[in-house]
Amino acid sequence: MRLGFKVGAAVFLVAVGAVGAGWFLLGEGLDRAEKWVSIVGVCVSTALSGGGLLLGWLTWRQTRAVSHATRAVTALGVGAVGIGGSSGGQIQTDVSGVAKLTSPAPGGGAGVHAGGLGSVAVGGDSTAPISTRVTGPDAQRRP
CATH class of the missing domain: 1.20.5 (Single alpha-helices involved in coiled-coils or other helix-helix interfaces)
Structure with missing residues (x-):
């Protein structure tokens, strides 16, 4: 109608x-x-x-x-995830078989930053599992 x-x-x-x-x-x-x-x-x-x-x-x-x-979000690095709001889904990063992993430093300013090897940053509520796994030559040497 x-x-x-x-x-x-x-x-x-x-x-x-x-x-x-x-x-x-x-x-x-x-x-x-x-x-x-x-x-x-x-x-x-x-x-x-x-x-x-x-x-x-x-x-x-x-x-x-x-x-x-509307939050500012910065996701830096290999396998990094940045979410500026609430997350209800499963977040999983898997970085493997990489000879050299570089992790740039997160930029300054307000907001949500994810800048490490396989790191995750959530700027709100998270109701689901979050998992990261980094494998490879560089990952085995880091503490």
């Missing part, structure tokens, strides 16, 4: 409901109509307040997720 059709149908249904409610209240008399309006008003205001709280919570949650995801 097209969006214009859906909006038009919603506007039509709201208008029919408002006309129907007005017609009903005309037959109730002033005292009873006032009571009906008060009851419906409380229900509508409660529902709109709940919806506003839900939208506020979703916006707050989305803002927190974006702030975690």
Whole structure:
């Protein structure tokens, strides 16, 4: 269905409901109509307040997720992994059969850095196993 059709149908249904409610209240008399309006008003205001709280919570949650995801990340070295946010997947690096492994020093500044041999840096929460394995001639000589 097209969006214009859906909006038009919603506007039509709201208008029919408002006309129907007005017609009903005309037959109730002033005292009873006032009571009906008060009851419906409380229900509508409660529902709109709940919806506003839900939208506020979703916006707050989305803002927190974006702030975690925009961190600066630097991944240096062979097999290095850098993640600027939360990680729920398994992270595994395996560097093997390399004659000489070099590990440049991580750059300065704020953010998440991974700069060693097969190193891993996570800038948020990690809920999965993380493992590294470095084999080769240089790896056997290092303590």
